[in-house]
Amino acid sequence: MIALECDDLFATWRDQARTLLGHGIDPAQVSWVQGPIDDLLAVPTALPDAPGPFRAKVPAALLSLLEQAARYRGEQRWNLLYEVLWRVAHGDRTAMLAGDRLGSELHRRIKQVSREAHHLHAFVRFVPLPDALAEQLQLDLVAYHEPAHDILHSASGHFADRLGRQRWLIATPQDGIRFDGQAFDYQRNCPQNWRKWARNADDPGAELWRTYYRHTFNPARLNPDALRLHMPGRFWRHLPEGMLIPQLEGLARQGKQRDGQAVEVAGQRGKQITRSAP
Amino acid sequence: MQLIAKLGILADAAKYDASCASSGAPKRSSRGSEGLGATDGMGICHSYTPDGRCVSLLKVLLTNFCLYDCQYCVNRRSSNVPRARFTPEEVVRLTLDFYRRNCISGLFLSSGIIRSADYTMEQLIRVARLLRETHNFRGYIHLKTIPDADPLLIEEAGRLADRLSVNIELPTDASLKRLAPEKHAHTIRQAMAVIHQGQQAVAGEPKAPRFTPAGQSTQVIVGADATDDSTLLRNAESLYRGYGLKRVYYSAFSPIPDSPGSVPLAAPPLLREHRLYQADFLLRGYGYQAGELLGEAGNLALDIDPKLAWALANREVFPLDVNRAEPALLARIPGIGLRSVQRLVALRRERRVRYDDLIQLRCVLDKARPFIITSDYRPAQGELRSGLLRARLREPQAPVQMGLWG
Numbered sequence: 060m061i062a063l064e065c066d067d068l069f070a071t072w073r074d075q076a077r078t079l080l081g082h083g084i085d086p087a088q089v090s091w092v093q094g095p096i097d098d099l100l101a102v103p104t105a106l107p108d109a110p111g112p113f114r115a116k117v118p119a120a121l122l123s124l125l126e127q128a129a130r131y132r133g134e135q136r137w138n139l140l141y142e143v144l145w146r147v148a149h150g151d152r153t154a155m156l157a158g159d160r161l162g163s164e165l166h167r168r169i170k171q172v173s174r175e176a177h178h179l180h181a182f183v184r185f186v187p188l189p190d191a192l193a194e195q196l197q198l199d200l201v202a203y204h205e206p207a208h209d210i211l212h213s214a215s216g217h218f219a220d221r222l223g224r225q226r227w228l229i230a231t232p233q234d235g236i237r238f239d240g241q242a243f244d245y246q247r248n249c250p251q252n253w254r255k256w257a258r259n260a261d262d263p264g265a266e267l268w269r270t271y272y273r274h275t276f277n278p279a280r281l282n283p284d285a286l287r288l289h290m291p292g293r294f295w296r297h298l299p300e301g302m303l304i305p306q307l308e309g310l311a312r313q314g315k316q317r318d319g320q321a322v323e324v325a326g327q328r329g330k331q332i333t334r335s336a337p
Numbered sequence: 338m339q340l341i342a343k344l345g346i347l348a349d350a351a352k353y354d355a356s357c358a359s360s361g362a363p364k365r366s367s368r369g370s371e372g373l374g375a376t377d378g379m380g381i382c383h384s385y386t387p388d389g390r391c392v393s394l395l396k397v398l399l400t401n402f403c404l405y406d407c408q409y410c411v412n413r414r415s416s417n418v419p420r421a422r423f424t425p426e427e428v429v430r431l432t433l434d435f436y437r438r439n440c441i442s443g444l445f446l447s448s449g450i451i452r453s454a455d456y457t458m459e460q461l462i463r464v465a466r467l468l469r470e471t472h473n474f475r476g477y478i479h480l481k482t483i484p485d486a487d488p489l490l491i492e493e494a495g496r497l498a499d500r501l502s503v504n505i506e507l508p509t510d511a512s513l514k515r516l517a518p519e520k521h522a523h524t525i526r527q528a529m530a531v532i533h534q535g536q537q538a539v540a541g542e543p544k545a546p547r548f549t550p551a552g553q554s555t556q557v558i559v560g561a562d563a564t565d566d567s568t569l570l571r572n573a574e575s576l577y578r579g580y581g582l583k584r585v586y587y588s589a590f591s592p593i594p595d596s597p598g599s600v601p602l603a604a605p606p607l608l609r610e611h612r613l614y615q616a617d618f619l620l621r622g623y624g625y626q627a628g629e630l631l632g633e634a635g636n637l638a639l640d641i642d643p644k645l646a647w648a649l650a651n652r653e654v655f656p657l658d659v660n661r662a663e664p665a666l667l668a669r670i671p672g673i674g675l676r677s678v679q680r681l682v683a684l685r686r687e688r689r690v691r692y693d694d695l696i697q698l699r700c701v702l703d704k705a706r707p708f709i710i711t712s713d714y715r716p717a718q719g720e721l722r723s724g725l726l727r728a729r730l731r732e733p734q735a736p737v738q739m740g741l742w743g
Binding site (some may be wrong): 186225 | 395440
């Protein structure tokens with residue numbers, strides 16, 4: 060059994076996989092180590108250092124699929140990829156199709172990863188820094204986000220498209236990325252400072268957004284399951300509107316569902332309009 | 338009045354419009370440029386409210402002062418609601434602030450009718466112009482179009498916005514006369530035609546200035562009058578064909594405070610709205626015709642989805658061999674969606690498709706089973722009569738949220 064470590068880097072895994080494939084080493088003979096607990100049965104055998112005799116030809120599309128699936132954090136993260144690669148390299152292209160048992164898992168991971176990138180684009184919330192602090196830190200916007208997969212690096216370009224010359228950073232419990240208006244600075248280990256700025260940013264302006272959120276909600280159509288399906292609870296704590304969700308649900312349940320109007324509006328004085336006004 | 342107070346009133350006044358889509362816009366980016374905003378065709382739902390609806394745009398009215406007296410509308414002139422009016426600059430400020438925070442992908446601006454249709458339309462255009470020209474805003478803009486406004490104004494709006502929409506609200510002339518006396522079916526259709534002509538004028542000319550690149554949409558209210566689903570769907574089909582509409586939105590009538598006697602006090606079941614969306618999707622994406630889905634007057638079944646209903650009514654088409662059937666027919670198998678069809682076609686180029694493959698593709702086999710043949714499966718001869726199948730496949734009624742309607 061060959062036990063390998065690729066530091067969760069796709070490029071490293073790819074080089075290792077190429078060597079293994081060249082020497083015709085079966086997926087059952089390899090195990091990639093994940094986390095602190097090694098595979099107990101893996102008696103380490105060294106990886107051959109020269110490329111092997113077998114020259115595998117695989118479609119370019121496969122490499123792209125593997126790279127996407129590699130961003131998935133979970134059990135058998137790297138082993139599965141080698142199994143797919145092995146089967147396709149030996150002529151079984153169904154391994155990369157969603158109809159196959161293994162391919163189905165590959166595509167499920169790709170889907171999870173792309174969903175998580177989409178979650179980043181949707182649920183990151185930037186806090187604008189006050190002018191003096193922005194000048195001092197050379198940063199306009201900061202955000203803290205907790206993605207479930209390794210998508211920060213590949214999915215953050217989106218924000219440079221959206222925000223023009225604004226300077227921003229996104230910190231996560233693992234990595235972080237900063238944009239100075241021109242170039243990205245990606246850090247696999249998020250600097251402590253970045254995390255501190257992102258987590259402690261003061262945000263009085265968020266009240267405007269919360270007001271909008273409260274009023275665009277229609278209590279007469281309460282459907283909390285649909286909300287949870289599309290916006291999983293794990294994101295709520297970093298959303299300014301997150302704390303309103305249980306509160307609004309509660310209010311709607313307490314009978315405020317005969318019509319769609321928010322309580323705050325119903326409580327204000329109304330104004331009928333005569334035909335000649337305003 | 339404070340900005341935050343206006344925002345509360347004018348967001349509350351705008352929530353009855355169902356559309357919040359930000360998809361279909363062309364590729365635009367602000368990378369390295371002055372200004373803000375990008376679009377790439379994909380819509381983003383930045384949040385969801387507890388009604389389960391997507392929040393993609395800042396959806397507000399410029400003002401909820403209104404001269405019209407549409408009975409189903411909370412902002413009608415006889416309604417006793419608090420009123421407010423934003424200045425164009427205030428809407429711009431809110432849009433840019435929320436956009437920077439990544440709370441929204443753009444603006445959906447509508448308005449009550451003040452002074453005249455033209456004046457109101459000019460105000461909406463003013464906001465879009467400020468955003469686009471003064472602030473170089475490249476995010477999504479959806480403007481509501483006032484039907485009676487001058488066609489030149491509508492054209493101007495179409496050059497600034499990604500999407501324009503003219504709401505039909507009520508699908509028949511008689512209902513409009515009764516419930517929205519200031520609105521006219523023919524001016525609504527005229528406005529749609531102006532937008533459609535603007536789109537056609539630039540179609541196939543990549544260098545021409547863009548005109549509503551994300552298309553036009555409309556909304557009909559379901560359950561404020563007695564119109565049935567058959568009329569609604571045929572109406573939608575004629576709009577898709579006649580004016581190249583991107584979307585028809587169906588909005589279950591939402592009871593309003595101080596409801597006038599002319600409209601119902603209770604909402605129709607939300608499930609009816611859901612079935613209409615499903616049927617509408619079959620019209621747009623699957624090549625069904627309205628007449629196939631509802632052959633005669635009446636409403637869609639609530640207990641089964643319209644695709645299953647069609648399959649049960651057309652048993653002679655089935656069972657279909659998934660190894661041989663045309664993709665367009667595969668897409669008519671209940672429980673197999675467009676994505677699965679693509680994947681099945683890719684797989685059957687490599688080898689014969691087996692029953693187990695459909696499980697791997699996560700097809701809904703409970704629904705699909707009676708309608709398919711694979712290399713290792715066929716349904717038992719004359720297995721079940723449609724009536725029995727329907728009884729087995731129908732969805733349990735009265736889910737929790739429905740129960741709340743009593």
